[in-house]
Amino acid sequence: MLAMTDINTIRNLRNNHDKSINHIAEELEINWRTAKKYADEDLLPEPKIRKKTGMMYAEHWGGIVALWLSEDSKLPKKKRRTIDFMTKELKNQGFPGSYRTVCDFVRDWKATHYVEANEDQGFERLEHPPAEAQLDFGTMEVCHEGSFKDVKALVMSFPYSNGGLAVALPAENQECLLEGLKELFRQAGGVPKKIRIDNMSTAVTQVKSKTEPAVLTDGFLQFATHYGFETQVCNPRSGNEKGSVENKVGYVRYNFFPATPIMKDFASFNEALAVQLAKDRERVHYEKHVLISELWLEEKADLLALPDVAYPVFKEIEVKANKYNEIKLDGERIHVPRARNHSIIYGLLRFDSYQLVSTDGEIIAEGPRPYMMKKRAIDWQAILLDWRRKLRAMHYSRYWKYLPERIKLYLSHPDWKEQANRVDQLLVFLVTNDMLGIDQNFYDLIGSSKEADAYDVDWNDYDAFLKSSNGEAVS
Numbered sequence: 001m002l003a004m005t006d007i008n009t010i011r012n013l014r015n016n017h018d019k020s021i022n023h024i025a026e027e028l029e030i031n032w033r034t035a036k037k038y039a040d041e042d043l044l045p046e047p048k049i050r051k052k053t054g055m056m057y058a059e060h061w062g063g064i065v066a067l068w069l070s071e072d073s074k075l076p077k078k079k080r081r082t083i084d085f086m087t088k089e090l091k092n093q094g095f096p097g098s099y100r101t102v103c104d105f106v107r108d109w110k111a112t113h114y115v116e117a118n119e120d121q122g123f124e125r126l127e128h129p130p131a132e133a134q135l136d137f138g139t140m141e142v143c144h145e146g147s148f149k150d151v152k153a154l155v156m157s158f159p160y161s162n163g164g165l166a167v168a169l170p171a172e173n174q175e176c177l178l179e180g181l182k183e184l185f186r187q188a189g190g191v192p193k194k195i196r197i198d199n200m201s202t203a204v205t206q207v208k209s210k211t212e213p214a215v216l217t218d219g220f221l222q223f224a225t226h227y228g229f230e231t232q233v234c235n236p237r238s239g240n241e242k243g244s245v246e247n248k249v250g251y252v253r254y255n256f257f258p259a260t261p262i263m264k265d266f267a268s269f270n271e272a273l274a275v276q277l278a279k280d281r282e283r284v285h286y287e288k289h290v291l292i293s294e295l296w297l298e299e300k301a302d303l304l305a306l307p308d309v310a311y312p313v314f315k316e317i318e319v320k321a322n323k324y325n326e327i328k329l330d331g332e333r334i335h336v337p338r339a340r341n342h343s344i345i346y347g348l349l350r351f352d353s354y355q356l357v358s359t360d361g362e363i364i365a366e367g368p369r370p371y372m373m374k375k376r377a378i379d380w381q382a383i384l385l386d387w388r389r390k391l392r393a394m395h396y397s398r399y400w401k402y403l404p405e406r407i408k409l410y411l412s413h414p415d416w417k418e419q420a421n422r423v424d425q426l427l428v429f430l431v432t433n434d435m436l437g438i439d440q441n442f443y444d445l446i447g448s449s450k451e452a453d454a455y456d457v458d459w460n461d462y463d464a465f466l467k468s469s470n471g472e473a474v475s
Contacts, residue, residue, distance in 0.1 A: 002030075007038045014039040055097055056105040061090060065102065069109055128159035131302035133192035134245035135181075137172050137200070138253060142263040143402050146436045147375035149263070154180035157248035158192070161295035162285055164248045164277060166256075167270050168263070170352060171330075171371045174202040178223050178313045179351040185227065187274050190303025195224075196232040196242050208233050219315070226311045228304050255280070259398050266352070315349040319356070329354060332370035339364065378402060380435050381427060388423050391416050404439035410446070 002010075010028065013019040019027075025035040056062035065086055072080035081089075083106055087099045138153045151168045154177065158164070167183045169176040177200075185191050199207045199214065206215035214233035216224070224231055234241040256276055263269040281293040288295065319327045321339035328334075329347065336356060339345060345364060348355040352372055356364040378399065387394040394400065394411065403411075407426070413419050429438050429445055438445060 002034070002038060010035060010038045052108070054101070056101060061095055061097065062105055064090065064093075065105055066109055069106065069113070073113070128244075130160045130299040131158075131190075131192050131304075132160065132194045132196070133158050134196045134242040134248075136198065136242065136245045136249055138249035140168065140253060140257040141260045142168070142257075142269070143260050143378075144263045144375060146402065146404070146434070147377050148260065149375040151263070151266075152176065153249070153252060153257075154184065155245055155249045155252055156184045156188075156192075156195075157245040158296070158299055159244040161299045162244075162292050163281055163296040163299065164252065166252050166273055166277060168266055168273065170266070170369070172200075172202060173351075174217065174219050175313055175315055175349060175351040177202045178219070178311070181223070181227075182310060182313065183270065185306060188303060189300055190306060191227045191229050193302070193304060194230045194232055196234060196245075198234050198239070198242065199236055203231070204233060207236055209236075223311055223313075226307060228307075252277075260402075262401065313351065317347040317349065319345050319347050321345065327356070330370045334365075334367075334370065336365045377434065381430050384423050384427050384430070388420060388427075391419050391423070394419070394423075404435065406439055406442055407435065410442075 006028070010024055013024050013027070014021075021032060021036050021039060024030075024039060025032045028035070056065070068081055068086060083103055084099065086106075087095075087102045090097070090102065134157050136155055138155055140151050140153045142149050142151055151170060152172050153166050153168050155164060155166045165184045165187050167180045167187075169180050197203055203216060203220040204214050205217045206212070208214035216231060216233075220231075239246050256273060261269075281291070281296055283292055284290065285292050285295060319329070321327050321336060321342070323340065324335070325337060325339045326333045326335050327339060327345065327347075329349075336345075339356075342358050342364065344359055346357045346359075348357060349369070352369060353366065354369055355366040358364055383397070383399050387397065400408070411419060411422055411426075413422060425446070426438065433441070433445070
């Protein structure tokens, strides 16, 4: 078939320029019958029925393979012929094709003959009723006490309104999960009727299978009974079954943790995060074209009421001390004086702290759980070396906000040569100190040995100013 531009040329010569078929055939160098067909006949589109072609369909090879597949479909999978075996058998009978030819035929045959393949393979758009939530963890990074720290953000999404809540936690154990849920319920002002989760080990002791339902842990089941919500567990490796919260975890990460935020403590950080998420609901729903905040208010009316008494979240364990008076908690060894003197020690674990109690009820030791201390030091040496090469961009660096205020002012000298000298001085101090140590011993390291200049700062006046502004002294 000719291209449509050639067909239009033939029609134009025939109808508008009154050319003969012979003239058109000679001018365009095409066959006379071709010129006659496109010049005078009607060219109407016809539906095309595409039939399978090739040796598997035109010859008897396809029939042989189809018979084998039909027979094998009645047998257990381990007894069925493989495609490689079928190809070798066909080759023994003179089959001229290749392994790939057989693969393509088998794929097409299975797509139209297996019962499960005849079912609709598409997805159905789901309708989410109000007061049903989805839950998942996501790992985020914060800056805490001058170091980077990984926190676990517990995110709850409400597909009906597309509202979301999140709370930062130190770990993903059961104590953190339940404490996080308590905080999410408090922020929501109620309890969802149903919560969909994946097979997280903190809530599920037996993974859901095709024949067996998921079995929840006693601790999580008791918590769910107290608050009255129903738990729905997804199938393994089926993130699409809770796609709303999967997307919400990413949304929280990229909108509220894009550049590592500074965290003073979990309580204040979660309070600020809740305010940000509340403001975020003042946008239009992507599908319903209504403010998410309006849909959220509508959905909140269907939440279950919070119980009169909050659920106390803790875990009791029994620990033993080794000969060095050490006990193991959260994978870390903790030295407890005279712990070996007690034959049995009970541990009372909360999401952020622990207590060790003797059989007499005496508190032997207490403190923050070991994972509360886990952090990664900021590589200030590499950062300062980079700033040394780009002094004018120093104040725009993503790491600038992590510096102690005193160090920020120290580096904010108007003369770029003096800035370079001060960066070099900090690099020297970092050999034997960390950045917090430099800040705490600022006068000993810098103030007493440096000559003042016209642009310098009286650090005593600066500390007095901070004291009057914040109401507390700076160490």
